[in-house]
Amino acid sequence: MKEVxxxxxxxxxxxxNELPKAIQSLMNSAIAARDNAYAPYSKFNVGAAxxxxxxxxxIGSNQENACFPSGLCAERTAIFYAGAKYPNAKMLKxxxxxxxxxxxxxxxxxxxxxxRQSIAEYEIKQDSAIEIYFMGVKGKVVKSESLANLLxxxxxxxVL
Numbered sequence: 001m002k003e004v005x006x007x008x009x010x011x012x013x014x015x016x017n018e019l020p021k022a023i024q025s026l027m028n029s030a031i032a033a034r035d036n037a038y039a040p041y042s043k044f045n046v047g048a049a050x051x052x053x054x055x056x057x058x059i060g061s062n063q064e065n066a067c068f069p070s071g072l073c074a075e076r077t078a079i080f081y082a083g084a085k086y087p088n089a090k091m092l093k094x095x096x097x098x099x100x101x102x103x104x105x106x107x108x109x110x111x112x113x114x115x116r117q118s119i120a121e122y123e124i125k126q127d128s129a130i131e132i133y134f135m136g137v138k139g140k141v142v143k144s145e146s147l148a149n150l151l152x153x154x155x156x157x158x159v160l
Contacts, residue, residue, distance in 0.1 A: 006152045011143040029057050030095040037061035043101035046074035050082050052089040058082040075115035090126045096134040105136030116151040
């Protein structure tokens with residue numbers, strides 16, 4: 001047997017105001033998207049904003065449905081829209097924010113596993129990393145240089 005150690009490095013900003021102004025602006029787009037989420041069942045609103053290499057910003061919010069699991073997360077709403085509307089544009093940066101109607105989300109909320117897999121697919125497709133910033137409503141913001149830091153053992157098409 002051989003043991004393999006997997007390490008990752010993330011940057012942590014203690015407060016939203018420590019972020020570079022361009023990232024604050026991108027996160028503000030994610031916050032606006034979060035405020036438009038349709039989450040009557042989970043009461044957990046998520047917003048995402050993606051900066052493309054053509055300087056467009058694409059947003060998404062979670063959209064729930066009484067017929068679980070027919071809803072869609074904010075990150076996948078945004079990433080699939082970007083892929084459909086701007087198929088040749090590269091996704092450079094993604095900002096994600098989440099809030100709960102039942103508790104204060106003051107810890108960074110990372111993307112779920114399904115969203116991580118979808119983001120990974122687009123990093124592979126465009127052959128470049130997507131910077132990911134995530135936060136709750138307030139408090140710390142985490143930055144990952146690539147989805148690979150959040151999902152180090154990817155499932156990718158080469159295994160199919």
